[in-house]
Amino acid sequence: MVEQTYVLDDRPTISEFIKRNRLLGPLLEARVPLASAFGEVSVKRLTLVEDDEGFVTLFCLVMFPGGLDEAREGLNSFDESWWLPRAHEARSKLNFDFELI
Numbered sequence: 001m002v003e004q005t006y007v008l009d010d011r012p013t014i015s016e017f018i019k020r021n022r023l024l025g026p027l028l029e030a031r032v033p034l035a036s037a038f039g040e041v042s043v044k045r046l047t048l049v050e051d052d053e054g055f056v057t058l059f060c061l062v063m064f065p066g067g068l069d070e071a072r073e074g075l076n077s078f079d080e081s082w083w084l085p086r087a088h089e090a091r092s093k094l095n096f097d098f099e100l101i
Contacts, residue, residue, distance in 0.1 A: 002046075005031050006060065009047040017048060017058055021093040026086060030060070030096070033082035037074040038062045038098070045099075057092065061099045071098040 002024065008014045018024055027046075034044060043063040050056045064071040075098055083096055 002027055005044060007043060007045045009045065014046050014048060014058065017056070017093075021058070021091070023058060023090060023094050026090055026094060027060070029086075030082065033078055034060075034062060034096075037078035037081075038064060055092075058094050060094070060096045062096070063101045064098045065101050068100060071100060074098065 002008070002015070002018065003011075006027065018027065034042070045061045045063060047059050047061060048056055049059050062071075062074070064074065075096070078096065087094075
């Protein structure tokens with residue numbers, strides 16, 4: 001189901017991370033708010049990012065063809081209307097951002 005909405009960088013590893021950290025619900029629920037903020041045809045890529053201390057986070061990067069200001073506006077809209085009230089559910093294992101293309 002996740003594969004219908006998101007492009008997974010490393011399918012087996014990311015699928016296991018989603019399952020282990022119970023992130024399927026938030027990812028599925030985020031589909032409509034992401035489309036509202038960034039447009040229906042936006043490509044959403046899931047990738048794992050490990051920080052210097054070894055903490056791993058799943059990032060949903062929205063590939064955005066517009067300008068920086070538009071992308072920031074979309075992310076702020078998504079954050080304020082949907083993500084921030086729910087972020088605690090992901091226990092810092094999931095985050096959303098954009099990547100300009």
